[in-house]
Amino acid sequence: MAKNIMIQGTMSNAGKSLLTAGLLRVFAQDGYRVAPFKSQNMALNSYITAEGLEMGRAQVVQAEAAGIEPSVRMNPILLKPVSDVGSQVIVCGEVRGNMPAAEYFRYKQKLVPVIMEAYRELEKDRDIIVIEGAGSPAEINLKTHDIVNMGLAKMVDAPVLLAGDIDRGGVFAQLYGTVELLEPQERERVKGLIINKFRGDRGILEPGIAMLEEKCRLPVVGVMPWISVDIEDEDSLTERFYRKGTAGEVKAAVIRLPHISNFTDFNPLETVEGLEVVYVSSVKELGEPDLILLPGTKNTMGDLRWLRQSGLETAVLKCAAKGVPVFGICGGYQMLGESLCDPCGVEYGGQMQGMGLLPVQTVFEEQKVRTRVHGTVSGLTGFYQGLSGSSFTGYEIHMGTSRTIGAAASGTGGSGSDKCGREFGQVSDFSRIRLAVSGSGAGPVKADGCVCRNAAGTYVHGIFENNEFTNRFLRLIYRRKGLSFEDSRHMDIEEYKRRQYDQLADAVRENLNINEIYRMVGI
Known part of the structure; x- marks a missing residue:
């Protein structure tokens, strides 16, 4: 049975995907056999595995960070929005059809055996599985029959790290409010907090961190800075669309x-x-x-x-x-x-x-x-x-x-x-x-x-x-x-990705308490 740890966030785009990839890279560098897992992903960026099955690209990126071949077991449910109120439902890489949101909300509980089978198969040859949640665990209107946040954490008995996005402001309220909205048994699963996407002098944060730890009765296991690594992000929330780089030739x-x-x-x-x-x-x-x-x-x-x-x-x-x-x-x-x-x-x-x-x-x-x-x-x-x-x-x-x-x-x-x-x-x-x-x-x-x-x-x-x-x-x-174009302008894409994943791992080691996270994992 593999050990595990789960990254949840206070909101969408809190940085869960990147933190998951970073931890996977660190664990893999340390010699552990690792794999990502996200029970349900909503994305339009997808990928076809060697078996001809479809999965979300976020877990493909995390598999690359872990140095392993992507598998639909890492993302058994993929929702591809086809309208504001409906999605194409893909289960274990195969299309089940289009469903309105309300219909899928009623249907998803039937997918629990599928999720657990994928997870059990994945953990057979892994030492550590790093699980990514979706959105926020405190979305109380969606908590019934949850299969992707605390519901999943309970099913696989995973400790949880909760990440908040300081770049958007209000990170202390995000983290404290999320913890307070959890049920007592859910709160027990949260083992630590992460402040993500920080720009500036960490010393200025220290009084707020001390108060947050006191109020939540949880340790802040790290403050991740805003890091300039070029790694694929969630498609619906990407900042690539808004970047204004310098004009090129x-x-x-x-x-x-x-x-x-x-x-x-x-x-x-x-x-x-x-x-x-x-x-x-x-x-x-x-x-x-x-x-x-x-x-x-x-x-x-x-x-x-x-x-x-x-x-x-x-x-x-x-x-x-x-x-x-x-x-x-x-x-x-x-x-x-x-x-x-x-x-x-x-x-x-x-x-x-x-x-x-x-x-x-x-x-x-x-x-x-x-x-x-x-x-x-x-x-x-x-x-x-x-x-x-x-x-x-x-x-x-x-x-x-x-x-x-x-x-x-x-x-x-x-x-x-x-x-x-x-x-x-x-x-x-x-x-x-x-x-x-x-x-x-x-x-x-x-x-x-x-x-x-x-x-x-x-x-x-x-x-x-x-x-x-x-x-x-x-x-x-x-x-x-x-103009002339020399091949040296275009870096080998595989080598480029390796460098980015290693830079991410370096930042995770430097800014998170890895020893404490290993203790939470049980290693």
């Missing part, structure tokens, strides 16, 4: 769609020296970019309608007409096509005209595509010709099938076009390739995406995490502006 504009998902696809570009990556939601913010990126979305048709109403579609088309490269991933790729058809009512039903930059038709289907892929870009001409020959790995998560107009009816992408469409690359399904290794043949190959003049699209998430592909891509963008 080249400006890449990511369209900030209302239901944007997997915007982490563009994180690797933010590591490039001289490349300014901005998230825009208005024509004024778009300005005159050197590259336009259309991200994934949980609601392609609805977000395309917003793009149209906001004037951004017209602005993007004007940029494209001037030769500005436009690149779409997943839902962004679907928008760039000629039409979107939803005969089964997966999104809004009916049919919509696309942006018309790619000769592609998308039909939404009830079956979700979930797969890991790898392949090689081939057969491109024109602006994107320099990408031909680059290899890549990634994953697909989408509800639609896209075919180039005039292509064969079978397969994603197709093999021909009656316009200027060309397949983006030859993609091999990872799971099928793996099966083919022990059998015969090289495995089935399909075409993915489409390229037409300066517009391109693909279903492959994570494509910019491939160094060869990204360096070639950036050379094209820089060359168009009359």
Whole structure:
């Protein structure tokens, strides 16, 4: 049986995910076999495991910090919002369907056996499991049949560290108020408090810390400073959308769609020296970019309608007409096509005209595509010709099938076009390739995406995490502006992540009482 500890917060964005990742990194550095666990995550940023199952990216990041392969056992329930009052419910990596919030609230208690089975399987080969809560344990309207905060802590008998966000102000009231609103048996589980995201002289805090410890009868196990580490954060609360960095030689504009998902696809570009990556939601913010990126979305048709109403579609088309490269991933790729058809009512039903930059038709289907892929870009001409020959790995998560107009009816992408469409690359399904290794043949190959003049699209998430592909891509963008691009500007993404996780672990060791936390864990 693994030992455990749980990080809960006084509110959303109190820093639970980052603290969890930091503790996992510290424990792993100290030689322990560790794993993250979050029973229920609500996020639009998701990931496909090696088994072809879907989970939240926050636990993927924590698995990376722990140095292990992500597994849906780390996040057995994922809720992907499809509206203000409803979500797609994913259980153990498989879609269970869409549910209004009230229906899910009644249904979730049935998922307790699923949660416990995932946890028990996970702890079989682990020494320590670091568990992340959600929101606040003092949301008294949601405490009935809780499965993610104190309810889960009770189920797995976990000690709790409670974190508060001082950057938003009122951290003492946050922590004291949360503790006071807990039931006596819940309060007993809280073993320590953490003040998170502090900027300034810690000495100024000491009188407040002393009073907080006296009133709560709990130790403050550390004050975590605001640290500049580049690690993925919760998608709905990310500050990336609001960052105003210094202007670079080249400006890449990511369209900030209302239901944007997997915007982490563009994180690797933010590591490039001289490349300014901005998230825009208005024509004024778009300005005159050197590259336009259309991200994934949980609601392609609805977000395309917003793009149209906001004037951004017209602005993007004007940029494209001037030769500005436009690149779409997943839902962004679907928008760039000629039409979107939803005969089964997966999104809004009916049919919509696309942006018309790619000769592609998308039909939404009830079956979700979930797969890991790898392949090689081939057969491109024109602006994107320099990408031909680059290899890549990634994953697909989408509800639609896209075919180039005039292509064969079978397969994603197709093999021909009656316009200027060309397949983006030859993609091999990872799971099928793996099966083919022990059998015969090289495995089935399909075409993915489409390229037409300066517009391109693909279903492959994570494509910019491939160094060869990204360096070639950036050379094209820089060359168009009359600039040269050296590969040294773009750091190896895996090495970059390792450095960030190690910096986080250093900060955790320096600012939290690790010996006291080990005592709480029982080690």
